[in-house]
Amino acid sequence: xxxxxxxxxxxxxxxxxxxxxxxxxxxxxxxxxxxxxxxxxxxxxxxxxxxxxxxxxxxxxxxxxxxxxxxxxxxxxxxxxxxxxxxxxxxxxxxxxxxxxxxxxxxxxxxxxxxx
Amino acid sequence: xxxxxxxxxxxxxxxxxxxxxxxxxxxxxxxxxxxxxxxxxxxxxxxxxxxxxxxxxxxxxxxxxxxxxxxxxxxxxxxxxxxxxxxxxxxxxxxxxxxxxxxxxxxxxxx
Numbered sequence: 748x749x750x751x752x753x754x755x756x757x758x759x760x761x762x763x764x765x766x767x768x769x770x771x772x773x774x775x776x777x778x779x780x781x782x783x784x785x786x787x788x789x790x791x792x793x794x795x796x797x798x799x800x801x802x803x804x805x806x807x808x809x810x811x812x813x814x815x816x817x818x819x820x821x822x823x824x825x826x827x828x829x830x831x832x833x834x835x836x837x838x839x840x841x842x843x844x845x846x847x848x849x850x851x852x853x854x855x856x857x858x859x860x861x862x863x
Numbered sequence: 864x865x866x867x868x869x870x871x872x873x874x875x876x877x878x879x880x881x882x883x884x885x886x887x888x889x890x891x892x893x894x895x896x897x898x899x900x901x902x903x904x905x906x907x908x909x910x911x912x913x914x915x916x917x918x919x920x921x922x923x924x925x926x927x928x929x930x931x932x933x934x935x936x937x938x939x940x941x942x943x944x945x946x947x948x949x950x951x952x953x954x955x956x957x958x959x960x961x962x963x964x965x966x967x968x969x970x971x972x973x974x
Binding site: 854855 | 896903904905906907908911951955961962963964965966967
């Protein structure tokens, strides 16, 4: 398996522009997570889906952020409009949730976003 | 809100030295995972512990889950430059697969 695939790997954009990050989870996994990592705040969970349904979006910073999972093999995280403080590395992770402790999350390589 | 505090935040040691990284919380977790992250990559799972008092060994790495399932430690024996990376602990709840991550410990092992 190719693992979790994210695109693009790097994105540089100007303040006010729309940014769309994409993720393809590992085939057969039923949970998908979007994280943001910065030096100041570490790794923060933004939102997670189970069976394509958003379960917890309490980590989404504000209305400028939205995430969708139209099917089991694709998810997007959109920022509109983007701001310089959104600059971070965004990770997508997937897992096979058995509703028990200790599920392993497999992370993608991340998208490094820079908003000028 | 469940929080995990890791210490130290930064650690720079010489090859061959031993070290311990701590992960503490006031909350009880059903599981505790340790991940390692290298520059430009996502975190990769090292180990999962689920039973209070559990100890797991992975070559030169020893992981322990506290008896009360509120804390954990990672001990590395005879550290090598290849151990360099960001070590993250993550606590799991009783339902679903959501994890709460600690801030991380940046380890540098100098040759």
